[in-house]
Amino acid sequence: MPLLSRRRELFEVTAVCDLSRTLADAVGDRLGVARRFLSLADMLAEGGFDAVLLLSSGSHGEPVRQALAAGYAVLCEKPLALTEAEVAALPEGRLMVGYMKQYDPAVRRAEEILAGLGGAAAIRSVEVTVLHPSGESQLAFANLAQARDVDAAPLRAAEAAIVDRALGEGAAPALRSVYAVALGSICHDLSLLRRFTGSPAAVDHVETWGGSPGSIEVSGPLPVSGRYSVRWHYLEDYPAYRETVAVHHDRGTLELVFPAPYLMNAPTVLTVVSGAESRTEYRDVTEAFESQLLAFHAFVADGVEPLTGRAGALADIVTAQRIAARFAVQHDLDLGGEARDRR
Known part of the structure; x- marks a missing residue:
């Protein structure tokens, strides 16, 4: 607003x-x-x-x-x-x-640098760490109005029915939790992978620990070169949201550190590490959400295609189902719905 x-x-x-x-x-x-x-x-x-x-x-x-x-x-x-x-x-x-992080000026700068290094073929690995406090703690400062005049039970039931179509009616709570995190939060990192390398070629390892949602680890091969790993941790009382995306390439590292997304004028920091221990920091206080709004205006008024449309969003859904399917296989859980074909 x-x-x-x-x-x-x-x-x-x-x-x-x-x-x-x-x-x-x-x-x-x-x-x-x-x-x-x-x-x-x-x-x-x-x-x-x-x-x-x-x-x-x-x-x-x-x-x-x-x-x-x-x-x-x-x-x-x-x-x-x-x-x-x-x-x-x-x-x-x-x-x-x-996916506002795709429009973050630090991300766009990282894309430009990576393209100059040879693009996806130069990548050795992409390593992501997300430290995720509760939503309530992240938004406490905003003093938002609360919707206490709506019965949420039918909404939750309707959403559970959609998840049934994704994972099967017998999907275990742990499997549902993994899928919810993949599409609710890790999808931001999937969107960055799509920009840097293309969607993951496969998912070959998924593990959870520390409760539900707790911690989730996902890894696999990238489509052109190298591998990716995502470690996502729900930490109820962690002081502030923090997300680190490190792109290790043949000649150094591009490291992005994202702050809490709800804070205005809190820039993402891009650190460029290259030969001879050289380190350069790049930051811009332009809001990623604002850049996204400007891109939507350009899309509607001038026909400029957005960074993510139907195809990119569908690719993330498919990857999330692969994550759920791999978790189900590793833990011998019942799997049905659309994800059954992702094994």
Whole structure:
């Protein structure tokens, strides 16, 4: 909302929608929007706008389908969906999926440097570490309005039914947890791998420990050269979110350190390590979320293709299902649904 407000030369918010009247009113009041809806179908039918931002959590398959079918351009938060079937059901249309880290200026600079070194063929390994505190602790400073006027049980049941189609109705809680983390958080790292190297060629190791969600380790080969490893740790009381992505190549290292994504003007730091112990730091306070919004405007107004559309989002869903399938095989767990074919 702060970014939409400060880019009023590009965006005019004309309607808001939420299942919660409390949240619809809170957002409407803050943005000065009179038209407030509790039903997406009602908002789409009334219209009066060019594009839709879908910023809810979980699967966005059905709301994206409705918005595209109504003829609107769509920017939706990741993940696009939880199943390949949901993506297949989407009509043609203008769709951008929000992986804001792809638009981070430090990431774009790392891409440029890597291209000059020979691109994906020069990579020896990509090593990711994520230290993830609770969402409540990360957002405590924002004093957000709480949706206490919506019964969440039917929403959870509907989402569980979608996961059933991904993993099978008998999927164990541990398997569901791995899949949820893969598509809810690790997908950001999958999106970076897509930019640096292409989607992982395979998943050959998945392990968890320390409870649920606890810690998750995923590794395998990259599509051109080298290997990747992701270690994701849920740490309830860790002081602050921290994510490190190290790209080791033939002549050095590109290291990205991401701060908590909800803090304004907290730059990602790119450290370039090259020959003779040379180290260079690059940082830019341009907001990744703001750059993403500008890219959406360019997509809708000028036809500039986004960094992630339908195909990239589907690639991440497939990789997440491979992660779940590998975990199921290693731990002799029942596996059904779409992921059964990913083993």
